[in-house]
Amino acid sequence: MSDHILEMHSITKTFPGVKALQDVNLNVKRGEIHAICGENGAGKSTLMKVLSGVYPHGTYEGEIRFDGETVEFGSINDSEEKGIVIIHQELALVPYLSVAENIFLGNERSHRGLVDWNKANSEAAVLLARVGLDENPTTPIGQLGVGKQQLVEIAKALSKKVKLLILDEPTAALNDSDSEHLLNLLRHLQGQGITSIMISHKLNEIADIANSTTIIRDGRTIETLDMVADNVTQDRIIKGMVGRDLEHRYPEHVSHIGEEVFRVEDWHVEHPTQPGRVVVDGASFSVRAGEIVGIAGLMGAGRTELAMSVFGRSYGRNITGKVFLHGKEIKTRSVTEAIDHGLAYATEDRKTYGLNLIEDIRRNISAAGLGKLSKAGWVNGNEEIKVAEEYRRSMNIKSPTVMALTGKLSGGNQQKVVLSKWIYTDPEVLILDEPTRGIDVGAKYEIYTIINKLADAGKAVVVISSELPELLGICDRIYTLAFGRMTGVQERAVATPESLMELMTKEKETVR
């Protein structure tokens, strides 16, 4: 047995109603770069949170051995003390503070309660040199690009005498040269004896840099591959990530497809706050009446950005492209305009963007369709309750009354409220962004049934999902989006998880 710096044994972590991790094992050798792969929601981040103490000891089952001893972290401070540092995808830097201040945040170089700025700045300079960043330690972080900020995060980790560095999607937001620099730095740190765990969707990077790869699926460890000894290819990883049966998890459905209803052409969106960063690049897609179309893409592929920018320019800037409804070009410059044209968009983040959690079911259902319930600005409150009751029954929203606050419902029932809200606006096109995220299996089946009924009613339905089996289970056609570009479209009959995953991880060359 070789020298393992980290051994996680049969980790099980349960959230109310969901088993996020089940008997997960992770063994990381000292001094290696270890990649963790898996679909969104497979449990990668949960595992890292268990490891770093975000979920403290006692809230999970299993054993963690780090550096030869059994550890029980009560908080993230405990794990950092042992030399485990996690760098999250959303960088945790304070934009108005200087590079040095950020590096030593919470860990200030002080003497009798006063910060020793000379010491802080000079130590910061040394750390910056180690990560190959040529910046003045007094520069405010906000003036640096994302790539350089990522390096500052690593410098911050080094300042904590890191032994095990965990990076969650480190290159998701970076361009090619920044990514390459970062990967080189990881190799360099490896030379200095620092072990890294890297969560990534970019399979080419993994194939390039990792010594071994652990694949997680549905909260379980599937396998750990030694990249060299097993001669692992990208295809091999894809197979491990998606291989599961599709039986009986999706309702039977035969589509009756009609004329084209909705088409988006050459859609182009830039990031709202980082000028020049293209998020969606020349994407086109179309949906026909009665058709369920899927959009597949990994985290950061631009799926939500595409949908939200089409839906009344709710995201991004410098948006160009054309939208057609029944072959006629329409404008969707505001959400109101989009709704008036018969578009509906159910967001991926119900709690932040979909529901008013401190309001009851009734008023959430009527929120987008108040026009239908009112005359000259006066809402018919009784009719509103009647409508809400109808949806509560037909959608099987599990709540005794429609006066219950949506904040107290389960994820599945919340999603049914969101769908009710949009179905009540009587849309022609429904864009459903991650309609089953965070929902248990039973409720998922119900949501799929609702989606099928919508298609049977002649609606054009677009489903955005990062779960490939889900798309293969319910969609007639599936578009793939990778790094802002449409990389292909496949009919359900010919699509396989492998073929989609290949298109989803395809960089650069565009297939139109």
Added chain:
Amino acid sequence: MTAVEGLRDIFTKNLRTSGIYIAFVVIIALFAVLTDGVLLAPGNITNIVLQYSYILILAIGMVIVIIGGHIDLSVGSVVALTGAVSAILVIKNGQPWWVGILAALVVGLLVGAWQGFWVAYVGIPAFIVTLAGMLLFRGLTYEVLNNISLSPFPRDYQQVAGGFLNGLLGGPGYDVFTLVIAAIAVVGFAFSSWRSRMGRVRYQQAVEALPLFIAKIVLVAVVVMAFAWQLAHSRGLPIVLIILAVLILTYNTVTNRTVFGRHVYAIGGNLNAAQLSGVKVKQVNFWIFVNMGFLAGVAGAIYSSRSNGAQPGAGNMFELDAIAACFIGGASTTGGVGRVTGAMVGGLIMAVMSNGMQLMGVPQSTQQIVKGLVLLLAVAFDIYNKRRAGAAR
């Protein structure tokens, strides 16, 4: 639903809202005892209405601002400015009383449009915009008045806030007209309650048991008539009370039953969700502030009429009383929650407390301390309740 279930429902379902009414009754009872009944004497009840009407009017606008997730710190200054403009026209230029009133309302609307523009269309937080407004409109008041107070108003202008409708039907020692108006109000309330009950029945919704329904209406009738009885034994029906009643009714309906009201709650509850549901957030925010300006204009006219003049320092700290009324009345500091009726009760709690303590001769300093503590406790109670509700989930 049986009567017993209905009663239990009232007390348990919404402890926060019923809690405030209970607190209100307790405070009235407490001060009635402490002041040997003077609190509820005819002359004093009239006084409370006259003295706090403008705070209540401001609180109506403020609660809508707060539900929308904003705040307005400028209303005190706007009260001063609108009163000053009115005074210049009526006292200095000899215009008729209604020109002054109209000018106050127009200035209020303009102020509201100005602040609404910065908040809604430029996107500056309301705290900043109205903090600037507080200074700006105070300064403008000094400019308009040239640094001096103006008084007195002609008699018909004073009537707006100080006037009474009485003697129209005569009466032996008390004013029959007041009682008739109150009776009409009670009948109107009973009729509209009945209609909304019938509407619910038509839609096959659960309604409260008939005995409970009747008991509720009788209770309201008794309280209103007792209140009117006391007024009738003093100076009759204050004109201000009529204005206030109309405003409360109107705005209660606007917040509960109109699309605009719904959109205000939606924005305050979850701005992102409202935006993605097609709510025209900017427009709604703009009109929230225009409305606040308008009501500040109304309050300004009434305050100038009551104080019989315009002073550069008028309306100082009114904003804080109005804001406190909203929070005591159950509005949430993060928006999305609140009621006009709640704010009114919150305002009245403050009014009764101040008035009661004044009657008892409690020093000004102690009054301030008590008011501060009540505000703190009311919000603490609110947070405690929410946390308990969260834990019960």
